[in-house]
Amino acid sequence: MAHLEPLAGGYYLWKYLPSITAAAIFAVLFGGITCVHCFKLWRTRAWFNVPFVVGGAFEFIGYIFRIVCYNNTASITSYSVQSVLILLAPVLYAASVYMTLGRIIRSIHAEELSVVPVSWLTRLFVISDIVAFWVQGGGAGLMVMQNMATVSKVIVIVGLVIQMAMFSFFIVTSVVFYRRAQQIPPTAGGVPWRQHMNTLFAVSGFILIRSIYRVVEYTMGMDGYFLTHEWPLYVFDAVLMWLVMVIWAIKYPGQIEPGKTEMELLSTEDAVSG
Structure with missing residues (x-):
């Protein structure tokens, strides 16, 4: 019978025996x-949605490794893979x-209504996203080391706060644009903006x-309620992130600026025209 094994x-590594059933369902x-x-993505060639595919793959692999961990709770590799991938997937979304x-802003020619200049809009937020990605990933990777537990917790929290702060600013930016527009x-420009x-x-x-849940989770520490009980992960992370992917798939923004051959972040031409 499966049981918790110490290093x-x-x-x-685990404060509870992970549910193989729940992990299998979400995988x-x-x-x-x-x-x-x-x-x-293949049908629309809307390459700016590539991170959604990668994020979904992260989630899938992460929950597969939670299944693996059920019978091997002392495996540092399996624990690290599931922890890091599930933590980082939303950064990609x-x-x-x-x-x-x-x-959206460019497709309806409403650049003057944006709080942040459109030529900088994506770069500002995606660069902050990349920073949050690496900070969180680095912190999560250190959590398997007992003597680095406190340091890793702080690093992950810093990464989450960066993500949450910039995402909050992004939401404000989006709301202001929506009200101004x-x-x-x-359906201006043929796009249901x-x-x-x-x-x-x-x-x-x-x-x-x-993101708020994750900040609270890591702030409470390794012996806090959220890290010693499994249900919060599924309620506040797995379910919500699956809904994010479902909603995005149903209302897929594939027709916004169709025919792009590269992601906006890498397009110098877009920066000039913006």
């Missing part, structure tokens, strides 16, 4: 919705969300709630 020195859910995103706003027809903005608001809200 050398009596240090436990299937994330695997399925990631396949849907792959199909939509955020990258696509950031790139979508800039495309009310006089623009709902209001529909896409509502989708953006919905997924942004879920990602922000999840």
Whole structure:
């Protein structure tokens, strides 16, 4: 029968025995919705949605490794993989969300209504996203070391705070633009921009709630309630992030500036025209 196993020195990576059933369910859910995103990406060639596919793959692999951990709770590799990938997946979703706003604004020629200059809009938020990604990843990777537990916790919290602060600013930026653009027809430029903005608001809200949960989780520490009980992970992370992927797939922003051959972050031409 599966049971918790300590590392050398009596240090436990897990504070509970992970549920193999819950992990299997979400591995299937994330695997399925990631396949849907792959199909939509292939059909629309909307490459700014690539991070959603990568994020979905992160979630799928992360929950597969939680299944593996059920019978091997002393495996540092398995614990690290599931912890890091599930932690970082939402950062990738955020990258696509950031790139979508800039495309919406340009598609309806409303650059003058943006709080942040459109030529800098995506770069500002995606660069902060990259910083948050590496900081969180570095901190999560150190959590398997007992003597680095406190340091790793602080590093992860810093990364989460960076992500949450910039995401909050992004939401404010989006709301201000939406309010300023009310006089623009709902389908200006042939793009249902209001529909896409509502989708953006919905997924942004879920990602922000999840980020708040993670900050509280790590602030409470390794012996805190959230890290010693499994259900919060599924309620405040797994379910919300799966809904983010489902909503994005249903209201897929594939027709915004169709025909792009590269992601906006790497496009010098976009910066000049913006």
